[in-house]
Each structure stands twice: as C-alpha cells, then as structure tokens.
Amino acid sequence: MAGKLSIDNFWAVIPAGGAGTRLWPLSRQTAPKFLRDLTGHGRSLLQETYDRLHPLAEGRIVVVTGAAHQHAVHEQLPALGTDGLLAEPSPRDSMAAIGLAAAVLERRDPDAVMGSFAADHVITRAKKFTEAVHTATAVARDGWLVTLGIAPTFASTAYGYVRAGAPLAGHDGAYVLESFVEKPSAEVAQRYLADGGYRWNAGMFVVRPSVLLELLETWHPDFAATLRAIAAEPARMGELWPLLPKIAIDNAVAEPAAEAGRVAVVPADFGWDDIGDFDSLATLLDAAMKVDSEGPTVLGDHSLVHSVDSTGLVVPHGGRTIAVVGVEDIVVVDTPDAVLVTTRAHAQQVKQMVAGLQREGLVDLT
Amino acid sequence: MAGKLSIDNFWAVIPAGGAGTRLWPLSRQTAPKFLRDLTGHGRSLLQETYDRLHPLAEGRIVVVTGAAHQHAVHEQLPALGTDGLLAEPSPRDSMAAIGLAAAVLERRDPDAVMGSFAADHVITRAKKFTEAVHTATAVARDGWLVTLGIAPTFASTAYGYVRAGAPLAGHDGAYVLESFVEKPSAEVAQRYLADGGYRWNAGMFVVRPSVLLELLETWHPDFAATLRAIAAEPARMGELWPLLPKIAIDNAVAEPAAEAGRVAVVPADFGWDDIGDFDSLATLLDAAMKVDSEGPTVLGDHSLVHSVDSTGLVVPHGGRTIAVVGVEDIVVVDTPDAVLVTTRAHAQQVKQMVAGLQREGLVDLT
Numbered sequence: 001m002a003g004k005l006s007i008d009n010f011w012a013v014i015p016a017g018g019a020g021t022r023l024w025p026l027s028r029q030t031a032p033k034f035l036r037d038l039t040g041h042g043r044s045l046l047q048e049t050y051d052r053l054h055p056l057a058e059g060r061i062v063v064v065t066g067a068a069h070q071h072a073v074h075e076q077l078p079a080l081g082t083d084g085l086l087a088e089p090s091p092r093d094s095m096a097a098i099g100l101a102a103a104v105l106e107r108r109d110p111d112a113v114m115g116s117f118a119a120d121h122v123i124t125r126a127k128k129f130t131e132a133v134h135t136a137t138a139v140a141r142d143g144w145l146v147t148l149g150i151a152p153t154f155a156s157t158a159y160g161y162v163r164a165g166a167p168l169a170g171h172d173g174a175y176v177l178e179s180f181v182e183k184p185s186a187e188v189a190q191r192y193l194a195d196g197g198y199r200w201n202a203g204m205f206v207v208r209p210s211v212l213l214e215l216l217e218t219w220h221p222d223f224a225a226t227l228r229a230i231a232a233e234p235a236r237m238g239e240l241w242p243l244l245p246k247i248a249i250d251n252a253v254a255e256p257a258a259e260a261g262r263v264a265v266v267p268a269d270f271g272w273d274d275i276g277d278f279d280s281l282a283t284l285l286d287a288a289m290k291v292d293s294e295g296p297t298v299l300g301d302h303s304l305v306h307s308v309d310s311t312g313l314v315v316p317h318g319g320r321t322i323a324v325v326g327v328e329d330i331v332v333v334d335t336p337d338a339v340l341v342t343t344r345a346h347a348q349q350v351k352q353m354v355a356g357l358q359r360e361g362l363v364d365l366t
Numbered sequence: 367m368a369g370k371l372s373i374d375n376f377w378a379v380i381p382a383g384g385a386g387t388r389l390w391p392l393s394r395q396t397a398p399k400f401l402r403d404l405t406g407h408g409r410s411l412l413q414e415t416y417d418r419l420h421p422l423a424e425g426r427i428v429v430v431t432g433a434a435h436q437h438a439v440h441e442q443l444p445a446l447g448t449d450g451l452l453a454e455p456s457p458r459d460s461m462a463a464i465g466l467a468a469a470v471l472e473r474r475d476p477d478a479v480m481g482s483f484a485a486d487h488v489i490t491r492a493k494k495f496t497e498a499v500h501t502a503t504a505v506a507r508d509g510w511l512v513t514l515g516i517a518p519t520f521a522s523t524a525y526g527y528v529r530a531g532a533p534l535a536g537h538d539g540a541y542v543l544e545s546f547v548e549k550p551s552a553e554v555a556q557r558y559l560a561d562g563g564y565r566w567n568a569g570m571f572v573v574r575p576s577v578l579l580e581l582l583e584t585w586h587p588d589f590a591a592t593l594r595a596i597a598a599e600p601a602r603m604g605e606l607w608p609l610l611p612k613i614a615i616d617n618a619v620a621e622p623a624a625e626a627g628r629v630a631v632v633p634a635d636f637g638w639d640d641i642g643d644f645d646s647l648a649t650l651l652d653a654a655m656k657v658d659s660e661g662p663t664v665l666g667d668h669s670l671v672h673s674v675d676s677t678g679l680v681v682p683h684g685g686r687t688i689a690v691v692g693v694e695d696i697v698v699v700d701t702p703d704a705v706l707v708t709t710r711a712h713a714q715q716v717k718q719m720v721a722g723l724q725r726e727g728l729v730d731l732t
Contacts, residue, residue: 025689306726308719309712320684321704321731323391325719326712327696332705338687339700341707346675346692353674353691360672365687 005055005130007137009111011209012053013101016046016065016073016119017091021366022277022347024354025338026315029366034119035072038275039288040299045275046119050077052126053117056133062086062105063119064097089241094203095252096244099216099223102209103231113140115206116249122284124271132268136206139174144264145215145257146206147177149199151269155189158276160201160250164265177263180255199265202272205249215253215262220245223252277347278331282313296324296332312344338365371421371496373503375477377575378419379467382412382431382439382485383457387732388643388713390720391704392681395732400485401438404641405654406665411641412485416443418492419483422499428452428471429485430463455607460569461618462610465582465589468575469597479506481572482615488650490637498634502572505540510630511581511623512572513543515565517635521555524642526567526616530631543629546621565631568638571615581619581628586611589618643713644697648679662690662698678710704731 020033027033034046043051046063053061064086065073073085086100098116105112115133123129136146149162165178180201184192192198205212217224223245230240245252257263273284285297295307296314304316306323312330316322322334331347333340342350354366386399393399400412409417412429419427430452431439439451452466464482471478481499489495502512515528531544546567550558558564571578583590589611596606611618623629639650651663661673662680670682672689678696682688688700697713699706708716720732 025687306719306723308715308722318686318705320702321391321728323704323706323708323716323719323723325706325708325715327707327709330693330707332707334705336686338689339684339698339705340689340691341693341696341698342689342691343693349674349691350689353672353689356674357672357689362687 006058007056007113007134009109009113010057010133010137011060011062011101011105011109011112011114012057013098013105013114013116014046014049014053014061014063014119015094015097015101015116016063016069017088017094017097018118018120019366020120020275021354022351023275023281024350024366025335025340026317026333029363030068031072032069032120033275035069035076038281038299039122040285044076045122046073047076049117049119049121050080052123052129053115056130057115062101064088064101065119066091089238091246092241092244093246094249095216095223095247096227096241098205098249099213099227099244100230102207102212103227106209106213106228107231110210112209113137113206114209114212115204117204118274120275121202122271122273122275124288126270128268128270132266132270133206135171135173136264136266139168139171139264139266140206140208140211142171143208143211143262144168145211145254145262146174146264146266147254148202148204148206149265149267150202150272151267152193152198152200153271155186155193156200157183157186157189158280159183159274161192161198162201162265163198164267168264171264174264174266176261177258177265180250180258199267200272201250202274203250205254206266212253215257218260219256220247220252277350278313278333278342279344279347282331282344285313296330372424373422373479373500375475375479376423376499376503377426377428377467377471377475377478377480378423379464379471379480379482380412380415380419380427380429380485381460381463381467381482382429382435383454383460383463384484384486386486386641387720388717389641389647390716390732391701391706392683392699395729396434397438398435398486399641401435401442404647404665405488406651410442411488412439413442415483415485415487418489418495419481422496423481428467430454430467431485432457455604457612458607458610459612460615461582461589461613462593462607464571464615465579465593465610466596468573468578469593472575472579472594473597476576478575479503479572480575480578481570483570484640486641487568488637488639488641490654492636494634494636498632498636499572501537501539502630502632505534505537505630505632506572506574506577508537509574509577509628510534511577511620511628512540512630512632513620514568514570514572515631515633516568516638517633518559518564518566519637521552521559522566523549523552523555524646525549525640527558527564528567528631529564530633534630537630540630540632542627543624543631546616546624565633566638567616568640569616571620572632578619581623584626585622586613586618643716644679644699644708645710645713648697648710651679662696 020027164175168174296312310324315333318334329344386393530541534540662678676690681699684700695710
C-alpha cells in the first residue's frame with residue numbers, strides 16, 4: 001500500500017506550533033492542541049497527521065516544533081529520529097518554521113518537493129487528501145507554489161479563502177490561483193459559498209524547497225540567506241534564529257507570489273477542520289459520532305457524564321463525574337487542575353479568559 | 367449576655383435530617399446539607415443553628431439525627447455530650463424525631479418547654495429570632511402548641527403558609543392560628559403576599575413536651591405510647607423504633623390541633639431560608655455578600671474562580687481553578703469527585719439527576 005501511494009522525493013513537513021488557546025484547559029502551553037487526542041481516536045492530532053502522511057513520505061517526514069515540545073514530539077513519534085525533528089529555539093511564526101525546513105531539505109535532497117501540513121488539523125476522507133497531494137506535487141515539480149483549496153461546506157467567517165483562476169495547462173485538476181482573500185464577513189462568506197469559485201485556504205503548501213527560498217529571496221533576501229546559513233551550519237542556530245522576522249508564510253511569500261502569477265491551486269474536497277474552538281470541536285465530533293439527540297456529546301469516558309435535559313459538549317478528562325442539568329449547547333471541560341464552563345456560542349471568548357489568567361500571573365495554568 | 371437571653375427550662379431541639387438532594391454534589395447522603403458550611407461563615411448549618419440557640423438554652427440543646435451522622439454531629443458539636451444527642455436507628459420522618467425528643471425531655475424536666483428548629487435553615491437578624499422564641503415560650507407554658515410565622519418577603523410557592531386569627535389574650539404578639547395552608551400556586555402566593563395575613567410556615571414549633579405528647583395521644587395514641595416507652599427504656603429503641611409510623615409532625619399533630627383551636631402563632635420577621643436548592647442558595651449569598659454585578663457569586667475560595675461575561679453561582683470546593691465564560695445564571699459546583707453544571711432556573715432538577723444516579727447504582731456518588 002505504502003509503495004503504491006508513496007511519492008518520489010516528496011517530503012512532508014509538519015509545523016507543530018500554536019498554543020490552541022481557545023481550547024484551554026484541554027490545550028496548554030506545555031501540552032498544546034497538537035499533542036492531544038481531540039477526536040477520541042486514541043492518537044494525538046500530531047500522530048494522526050503523521051499517520052496520514054506516512055504512506056506518501058515514509059522516512060521523509062520532518063516535524064518543526066518549539067524546543068519546549070521536542071521531547072513530547074519524540075515520545076509520540078519515536079520513528080522520526082533526530083533527522084525528522086527540527087527544533088525552533090523560540091516561536092517566530094510560520095515563515096521561519098517552514099522556511100527552516102525548506103533550507104534543510106534543499107541541502108538534503110536536490111530533487112525534493114515538500115508539502116507543509118499543520119500538526120493540529122483534522123482531515124477526513126483521507127483518500128481525497130492523498131489524491132490532491134499527488135496532483136499538487138506534480139504541479140510543484142514544475143516550479144509552482146501550490147496550495148490546496150478545500151471545498152467549503154458552510155459560509156465560514158473563520159477561514160481565509162482562495163479564488164481559482166484559469167486551468168493550468170498540462171495539469172488536470174490544477175488552476176492558477178487568482179487571489180488569496182481575507183477572512184470574510186458573514187454576508188461576504190455567503191456570497192463566496194454561493195459563487196462556487198472560492199475555496200478555503202487551509203494553509204497547505206506544496207513546493208520545491210528551492211522555489212520557496214527563491215520566492216522568499218525575491219521579497220525578503222536577508223530572511224532567505226539567514227535560513228540557508230542555519231541549514232549550512234546548524235551550530236549557528238542560536239545566534240541566527242533570533243534575527244528572523246516574525247511573519248506568516250502567507251504574507252511573506254504566498255500573497256506576493258500570487259500577485260506575480262507564481263501560485264497554483266489544487267481544489268480538493270476532503271473534510272478539513274482546524275478545530276479553532278470548542279464549538280467547532282463539538283461540530284466535528286457530532287458529525288464523526290453521528291450522535292442521537294439525547295444528551296451532550298462526550299469526548300472521553302462516557303460513563304463519567306450524566307445529563308438531564310442538556311445538549312453540548314462534555315470533556316471528562318479529570319476522572320470526575322460530570323453532571324449537567326438543564327443546560328443547552330453547554331461546553332464543560334474538566335481537567336485535573338481546571339474546569340471550563342462556557343457555551344458553544346461563547347467558545348471564542350475562551351481566548352480572552354486565558355489572556356486574563358496570564359495577565360493575573362497564572363501562567364502555570366495556561 | 368447568655369444570662370440575659372437564657373430562658374428558664376427552655377430546651378432547644380434540633381432535628382438534623384434530610385439529604386438535601388437538590389444541593390448535590392455539595393450535599394451527600396454521607397455528608398448532608400446540615401453538616402456543610404453553605405454560607406461561607408466557616409461554620410456548618412448545624413453549628414450555626416447551635417450557635418443561635420446556645421444563648422437561649424445553654425446545656426439544654428438536643429440534636430436528633432440518624433445513627434449514620436452521629437459521629438459527624440459529635441465532631442462538629444463536642445459540647446453536646448451524650449445527653450445532647452438522640453440517634454434514630456432509621457429515618458421515620460419528623461413526628462418520630464421530634465416526638466422522641468419530647469418523650470425524653472418530658473422525663474428529664476417536668477417544667478420543660480421545647481422549641482424545635484431544623485438544623486439546615488439559615489436565619490438572619492437573629493435578635494428578632496430570639497425575641498420571637500421568648501414570646502413563643504411564654505405562650506407555650508400556657509399549654510399552646512406555638513408555631514413561628516415568618517413575614518414573607520416574596521410570593522414563594524415552595525413554602526407552606528399559616529394564617530393568623532384573633533390576638534391571644536394575655537400574650538402580646540401572639541395569635542390563635544386560624545389555619546395551615548399548603549404550598550400555593552404562583553397566583554395564590556401573590557394573593558397571600560398582598561393580603562398580609564399570611565406567614566411562611568418554617569416548621570418551627572415551641573411547645574411543652576407533655577402537651578405535644580398529649581396532642582399526639584389524641585390522634586395517634588399508640589405512637590405516643592411507643593415514644594414514651596422508648597424514653598422510659600432506651601434499651602428498647604431497636605425493637606420499638608421500627609414500629610413508629612412515618613409521618614410529618616404537621617400532619618400528625620399540628621394540623622388537627624389547629625382545627626381543635628390548640629395552636630398559636632407568633633409572627634416574626636427575621637430572615638429565614640431553608641436553602642432548598644442552588645437557586646435559593648445563590649439568592650441568599652447575593653443578599654449576604656451584597657455583591658456587585660460583576661461575575662458570579664462565589665461560595666468558597668474566590669481566587670479559584672475566573673469569569674468572563676458570566677453571572678450565577680460558583681462553588682469551588684474541589685481545589686481546582688474554575689473558569690466560566692459567557693454563561694448567565696449558571697451554577698457550577700466543583701467537588702473532589704463530581705462536578706455539577708446547571709442554571710439557577712433548572713436548580714430544582716438536580717433532584718432528578720441524583721435519582722438517576724441512584725437508579726444507575728451510583729449510590730456512592732450521592
């Protein structure tokens with residue numbers, strides 16, 4: 001199976017960062033979202049991401065993560081070895097993380113094509129994902145920066161969009177990317193959904209490392225040079241890393257490259273969710289579990305949860321009994337040291353709560 | 367102070383029973399409501415009841431409780447000694463509990479007047495309470511069964527009412543009781559409140575033990591005889607106690623005695639609450655703490671509770687941080703082994719939840 005799906009010289013890069021603050025207290029600074037099993041499958045989001053990419057890139061998977069999470073990542077994915085893990089001394093946003101992998105892979109394999117896939121997203125219908133990566137890799141070999149465009153299933157205001165332009169000659173199922181568009185208002189999102197020409201930007205890029213660095217060089221020459229210097233002399237990491245600008249890959253490269261006509265999009269209709277908050281986690285679990293209408297959805301040990309006239313999401317990760325009585329669309333997350341109670345509609349505000357805890361000096365809790 | 371307030375031959379009886387199911391998981395079968403500090407004063411409801419009665423009846427306080435709680439009651443009130451505690455082998459409702467105390471006190475002090483005050487009620491403006499007990503005791507010495515009638519502060523449908531009749535000759539501030547009335551509908555409760563002649567029946571009785579037993583004898587002669595037999599020979603408790611009918615003192619004695627013109631009422635306007643559920647606990651604490659409008663009311667360690675745009679009641683008795691985000695009138699009760707989430711409006715349904723746990727065989731949790 002792996003042999004059939006495997007793509008020659010294809011390297012999978014997994015940026016594993018981001019605190020997942022809106023999933024507190026499940027996600028913590030010391031144990032962020034990507035290290036957690038949020039789907040109830042018994043594997044963390046990082047492990048599921050690895051499992052999904054393994055058939056395509058066995059032995060060619062590289063995780064980029066913060067030094068603080070290096071140990072936990074190795075524990076969850078012992079097969080990575082030392083070559084499969086790049087540790088960032090400090091968080092410097094996605095351009096630095098993905099650019100570092102590009103600079104390393106450029107030296108490791110001159111024919112490399114890399115695909116970058118976040119460690120904390122959930123993907124369903126994996127076969128469609130695999131097909132899209134195959135298509136995108138073929139396009140990337142021709143020098144394009146390729147992004148996957150997910151068929152939107154609702155008018156999301158939480159995601160950015162891409163608009164596909166003309167079909168790409170010689171590559172069935174690929175298009176020139178006309179433009180990236182910002183997270184829209186509800187009204188605009190409805191228009192995008194009706195239009196049919198817009199796709200969710202899931203931040204999944206497939207590109208030759210040398211092309212990515214060449215594009216970066218065009219707009220940020222020092223940035224590219226510094227990344228290549230680190231790749232050439234890893235011992236200089238501590239000295240050079242802090243010099244890198246904190247900028248997202250979208251702003252640093254993807255958007256200007258799109259304007260320059262260098263970006264392609266491969267539309268795909270696998271299921272995708274970035275589990276931005278407990279509301280989207282509830283939606284995801286409801287769909288996955290095909291729950292009946294009785295009681296809240298439970299992520300974890302169902303026998304711990306008891307309900308009367310209630311709906312929502314209950315996460316019993318503290319080992320205690322949780323009783324919910326007469327509460328609709330409630331979110332209850334129990335952990336050994338903290339309990340969160342909110343509603344699906346207010347799930348975004350959890351970020352604000354965590355910021356408050358940090359302001360009060362309760363950093364250990366976050 | 368105690369000397370001034372003390373009432374000669376006045377014995378305070380404290381029936382300490384009732385599971386307080388609607389206050390689960392704070393109240394448990396093994397640690398019911400009366401053993402808990404529900405006011406945040408650092409004393410349990412039982413201890414506060416004792417403290418309130420101590421100046422009136424120093425050395426003459428008797429707690430009647432289930433055998434299962436005997437040890438805990440002694441721990442909380444070591445001053446009771448063995449004479450101050452009557453243990454019921456099994457729960458047989460309020461007539462048996464209060465009747466047992468009457469039969470014991472009848473033998474202990476021929477001039478006794480007893481006052482019966484539940485162990486799990488909250489009373490404020492204690493001076494008014496003391497005054498009412500003084501008045502009631504004087505009336506009781508003349509052979510009346512006296513009940514205290516609390517000035518209603520809202521149109522409660524959770525309490526029964528009493529209606530006062532003609533003033534009692536020779537006793538300022540006392541009236542013949544015209545009738546006991548059942549818990550009313552909302553509409554009827556409004557009428558009672560507007561009328562002004564109705565008072566809450568708080569189940570507080572002041573009476574000479576021999577009068578109470580004589581009244582009981584009138585309608586339930588075997589009941590009275592059995593209680594007197596137990597008091598005469600405490601060793602027969604195990605044999606005789608199970609023979610006693612399970613009946614409330616209201617039905618067994620107070621209501622028929624009222625029809626016979628033997629009951630007086632002493633109106634009083636101290637603050638009174640039986641803390642029936644978390645909604646009434648929240649109301650009580652809000653009033654006591656004079657909280658500002660920011661955030662939920664907290665019973666316990668305030669530093670454990672963090673809120674964004676939320677109101678209600680949070681009880682952090684599990685030692686964990688509790689975060690509430692965007693929830694109105696929420697009730698969150700955290701204990702070491704169970705967490706309850708409900709709303710003030712649904713607080714009554716907690717009883718149903720506990721019944722469900724018992725049906726499922728999770729009796730240890732209740």
